[in-house]
Amino acid sequence: MMITKRLSLILLCLFALNVYSQDHEKTILKTFHSISSHDLLNDAAELTLPKYGGRLSGSPGYQAAAQWVADQLKQAGVKPGLNDGSYLQYFPNAYSDVLTPGSVTLLAGKNNAKKDYKFPDDYFPGSNSATGTVFGEIVYVGFGISAPELGYDDYKDIDIKGKILLMETGVPYTGNDSILQKWEKYSYHRYKFQRAKELGAAGLLYVGKVANPNTSYLEGFVYAHISEQVAEELLDGTNKKYAELSSAIKKSLQPNSFTLNKKVQISAKTKHFPDSRSCNVVGIIEGSDPKLKAEAIILGAHLDAVGSPGCLFPGALDNGSGSVDILAAARALAASEVKPARTVIFVFFGGEECGLYGSKKCVESPVWPKEKVLCMINLDMVGNGTGFHLSNGKSYPDLFRPFAEKNKKYLHRELNSSEYRINYGRPRTDAAVFDKAGYRTLSLWTSGTVKTVYYHHPLDNTDALTPEIMEDAAKLLYLGILDLASDETISAR
Ligand SMILES: [Zn+2]
The missing domain is CATH 3.50.30.30 (Glucose Oxidase; domain 1)
Structure with missing residues (x-):
């Protein structure tokens, strides 16, 4: 009799747990399905408008684009990332306007x-x-x-x-x-x-x-x-x-x-502007777990492009795509009823194309203590293809696993990874700047190129994008980061 009672109690608990996890998953999937390629394409169209002048870091056009991103974060309920209550982290950034094609x-x-x-x-x-x-x-x-x-x-x-x-x-x-x-x-x-x-x-x-x-x-x-x-x-x-x-x-x-x-x-x-400055846009979602929230995941993408040297170079794939993807992930994580347990920081870097100024500023004046950062995930050119590559995942399997699992269950895209490899040459991405400073990084880009890549070119406009993969990149980030943020088996170093 005793045994039967105990057994039914266990079964009841298991049932309750199952109902809980099903509800939990349903809640997450509600937000997951709200991420749409349509919205991502609209955001990419916004960032490539002539009024932003190709987002040359240091220029008024870039500044306006940075302000637009900050406004979006605010509307989404993502808090300012800087101690002074601002979204904008400034640094010196000389630049030149090219006035004619010459x-x-x-x-x-x-x-x-x-x-x-x-x-x-x-x-x-x-x-x-x-x-x-x-x-x-x-x-x-x-x-x-x-x-x-x-x-x-x-x-x-x-x-x-x-x-x-x-x-x-x-x-x-x-x-x-x-x-x-x-x-x-x-x-x-x-x-x-x-x-x-x-x-x-x-x-x-x-x-x-x-x-x-x-x-x-x-x-x-x-x-x-x-x-x-x-x-x-x-x-x-x-x-x-x-x-x-x-x-x-x-x-x-x-x-x-x-x-x-x-x-x-x-x-x-x-016309040269030697004394100009530029900024990163930084937003933050504080973790929901009283203990884990002391640790942060940084999600980054460079917002700047190469400006208008002779005509507009819209910078849709490089890197409007990464920018709108982390913006979509920020909106989803902010709207999600299931909150990330760890803190998530979103950084839209300026000055990448001018010499990685924004990411250098970020590691020199960190918005979060380095030893409490679980990892930095960088997105650069994530809008043209059918699959994903998440680099360094083979060296950091614990960081890679949530993304691989979620992809397998919900997205079914080809997802490859690679070992971390020291680069003895000059750093050429924001992720490389974080690598050099001792952070663990993952870099996401799209593989299986579908359309012609117009790298730093006037034809890098929204026609050069495949919006479905951008939707899936944002979904992958949303699900993967939720999981990574609550995984107690790993910790910041
Ligand atoms: Zn780039």
């Missing part, structure tokens, strides 16, 4: 026949070019590096005074090991510009048509980014093929600089 003109042959290259098909104006017109003979200078301690000098035995340089980005060393560390300081565009200027170059044709504000503004130094096809064309009549040049230097680690016997003219019109 021009790039080749003069070649006996009669100096002119060829005008076209914007935006052939070239982009330099985001931090000086204003003016420069004209001179073209000199190919490889990677534009003088590294005596590495026995490498692209400028050895070549005069570049008053010349226009044709230069590669990056460094000739291709390994990812401690030797790359020695090359790191030479990989910055700013170093290359400075070096070219101090040796007397008049201007620069930088190979790779990628608008990039992560460069220096130098008085009188005019430059443009050209496509590889244009570089190939500039080498016509020499016995060299552009495509083979940089790979030969990389293979031999021997410079190969030479004069092209052709002239080029570059014009640019810009």
Whole structure:
């Protein structure tokens, strides 16, 4: 008799527990289903409006976009993330407005026949070019590096005074090991510009048509980014093929600089703002568990893009997509009846494209004690594809597990991961800045690209997005973070 009573009590408890967990799940799914691709696309359309000018960090357009995000967080009931009750965390951020597309003109042959290259098909104006017109003979200078301690000098035995340089980005060393560390300081565009200027170059044709504000503004130094096809064309009549040049230097680690016997003219019109500032937008949802709320999960995405160098570069995929995804996750977590047990902090970084200024500010002036941060999850380019990649998950299986489980149960997308790998080169994402500062990070991006990727390009607009994957990314974050926030088997280090 006694045994039967006890058994029925246990069964009753199990039944109650089951009803509870079913209700709990139903409550969570109610919010889950409220996340829609339609809303995400609308938000991405907002952030890519001309009034934000392509969200160049430091500019009034970026500032307006940051204010829009702060207003959205406030409306959603997400609290300001800074101690002074503000959503905006400021830092210095010089920038330049590119006022016209400028021009790039080749003069070649006996009669100096002119060829005008076209914007935006052939070239982009330099985001931090000086204003003016420069004209001179073209000199190919490889990677534009003088590294005596590495026995490498692209400028050895070549005069570049008053010349226009044709230069590669990056460094000739291709390994990812401690030797790359020695090359790191030479990989910055700013170093290359400075070096070219101090040796007397008049201007620069930088190979790779990628608008990039992560460069220096130098008085009188005019430059443009050209496509590889244009570089190939500039080498016509020499016995060299552009495509083979940089790979030969990389293979031999021997410079190969030479004069092209052709002239080029570059014009640019810009306005530089050396004393500007920019900001991160930071929101916070305090944890619901009295003990666990002392620990936080940081969810980050850069809000800034590359501005309007010659025309609007909308920055929809890079990184309107990540921004609207963490905004959707913030709205869902704030609206959810089931609250995250740990604290969740949302950071929309500024200054990423200018040199990771926003994430550097965030690790220098943390809004939450570092030792109480469980992990930082970064989103960059999460709006074009059919699957997900959540990097570092193989090194942090406890952090990865909730996302893998929720994906398997509710989203059924391909979800891959990878081991954490030290990067010996220069950090190129906000996540890398947190990695370097000793945080555990996961980075989410979309895989299985469906549409053409227009990286730092005028066509990176909302047509370049696949909204369904953005919806699923926000859903994955909502479910995964709820789980991660309440998991007592893991803790901040
Ligand atoms: Zn990006």
